[in-house]
Amino acid sequence: MELNKRYIVDLSQAQSPADIVFELSNIIEKPEAANQKIWLKLGDVSLNQSQLLSIQSLISSINSTLSLVESQSQQTELAAATLGICTKDVEEEIEKELEANTPEAPLNTENEQPTEQYIPMTDHIDNIETDDTSSEEEKIAEENETDLTETISDSKNTEDSHEEEIKDKNIENKTETKPEETEKEPVWIQPSNQNTEDTDTIQEEEIQEQLDSIFDSETKLENILSDDKDINEMKNWPLTKEAEEFEIPEEVMTDEDYEILQMHTQYHKQTVRSGQVIQSNGNVVIIGDCHPGCEIHAAGDITVWGVLGGIAHAGCKGNTKARIRALNLNAIQLRIADSYARRPDHIKNTFVEKSNVFTPEEARNINGSIVILKIND
Amino acid sequence: MTGRVIVITSGKGGVGKTTTSANIGTALAKNGSSVVLVDTDIGLRNLDLLLGLENRIVYTLVDVVEERCKLKQALVKDKKNPNLCLLAAAQTRDKSAVTADQLKEITEQLQEDFDYVLVDCPAGIEEGFKTAISGATEAIVVTTPEMSAVRDADRIIGLLEAKDEIKSYKLLVNRVRPNMVESNDMMSVDDVVDILSCELIGVIPEDTGIITSTNKGEPIVNDENSMAGKAYINVAKRIMGEDIPLLDINEPKGFAAFIAKIKKIFGAKG
Secondary structure: OOOOOOEEEEEOOOHHHHHHHHHHHHHHHHHHEEEEEEEOOOOOOOOOOHHHHHHHHHHHOOEEEEEEOOOOOOOHHHHHHHOOOOOHHHHHHHHHHHOOOOOOOOOOOOOOOOOOOOOHHHHHHHHHHHHHHHHHHHHHHHHHHHHHOOOOOHHHHHHHHHHHHHHHHHHHHHHHHHHHHOOOOOOOOOOOOOHHHHHHHHHHHHHHHHHHHHHHHHHHHHHHOOOOOOOHHHHHOOOOOOHHHOOOOOOOOOHHHHHHOOOOOOEEEEOOOOOOEEOOOEEEEOOOOOOOEEEEEOOOOOOEEEEEEEEEEEOOOOOOOOEEEEEEEEOOEEEEEEEEEEOOOOOOOOOOOOOOOOEEEEEEEEEOOOEEEEEEO | OOEEEEEEEEOOOOHHHHHHHEEHHHHHHHOOOOOEEEEEEOOOOOOHHOOOOHHHHHOOOOHHHHOOHHHHHEEEEEOOOOEEEEEEEOOOOOOHHHOHHHHHHHHHHHHHHHOOOEOOOOOOOOHHHHHHHOOOOOEEEEEEOOHHHHHHHHHHHHHHHOOOOOOOEEEEEEEEEEHHHHHHOOOHHHHHHHHOOOOOEEEEEEOOHHHHHHHHOOOOHHHHOOHHHHHHHHHHHHHHEEEOOOOOOOOOOHHHHHHHHHHHHHHHOO
């Protein structure tokens, strides 16, 4: 639809910004105002930039553009200029046009007769029906998209074809949704469409994160519960010296290792204190100390650039290849997948666990036992 | 078997509720009773630390309440005494995670398997306190010979009296310094009992060994030389129904004091 038609709105009689918005909302409901270049005639009322922006977005909600503003107020003109709206005298402009072109239609009236751009009502209804279905498809497509980004195992070919489909649908939607918006009730003050979309996606992300954390806590407990272990039979974790008795298998990259590599990583630059919990569907890196009484649960690896003193649960969704690394590994408990071990009783809580002497260590799950190895080895 | 549910409470913080719970629990278990300690101080748990069981906790009271595990799975056995079990509080939650009815249900289940269920109450008189006393039929009110602690204990006794389920409540005076009582710088035990008009179950002298035992994660009743340890053992025996006179906590004087000091020096080194 080409926007070659202008539509003049004379609001020079308005006394306040509220009057302008009220009159404008009445005009916007008229079908002939849609898909037009709107020329706005304002009187003495001075509008600031945000008020003008909301008027602009009001007009853009019916697929029209605010292309010219005439005002007696300097503030309004300044605001219009900063928004990139032409500020000229409406009548002068009309005269100029009349001189340049052959006269097309009578101008300078609100009750301008609709021309060939007028969209009959029947078309509207058709459009709305298709739009409804397409918007549903869009939602489904969006869901598919998010699903696809989360699932890793799917082959790339199918992903590509899906993405192409989604793109096609999006293009269709963009072309079709325009007429539908003309039927929408005018919203009084509304930020521009792009902004609303952004906030929506941010909210969706937040909700998704919350869901993830809930999901985490449930799966974490399922993993431990499934074994129905007696916690009084929990064993100490073997120390680096004692670890010699364990045959450490050669490092071969398995699917589980690749899974960890592909997970997203959360960075925390903080001291994790007693009672605080960090949960993640991916890897966790903490720049700081983790005090006794804190809990860290991650589906992937846990890396602590500092002293690890609390409870760390790596691979809490069952990945046995997950590892826990720390500059000073003094955790109360270490859990990897469904194996868990406690700190030996002879290692006492020293009064000050923080020291400048660090021995970076790594905890691994070797055949169901948690073994701690020096990272240098 | 129906065990006794005893809540250990004080109102004021820092008077030794948790220390008392750990020591009485250990002493009762040493005497052959089966004991479970329930920590209801959710979010600020310490009982596990005093017993040295911090590294063994996997499930907590909140996990039991929210049905993520069975009650038996959450009971942590003591390192030395298999008669003693701990039901730890969650550190990552707060008091609202467990309601009074839920705790009552748990203590009723524990009563069937244990002779004594000792509930360690959080400080304050709010939600946490109401939850902790919900399942109890007996109470031990811990106080120190300080005016503030005595006032708070008085308030607590009033609240306990208002609760019909609690049949008896007894007073435990903690951190008594005989020297200061003698020089009239500290209220005597008799003064405290007079003010509160409450039956006394024990007097625990101030003992620096408590601090080291807390840091080690070993209750002081395991130390045979400690006065506080002896006093706690006596309290446990009184709970079991034995009639034992109050321990003479006054420090010996004159020649006896000299001998005691020598003994202490050699005892500490040997």
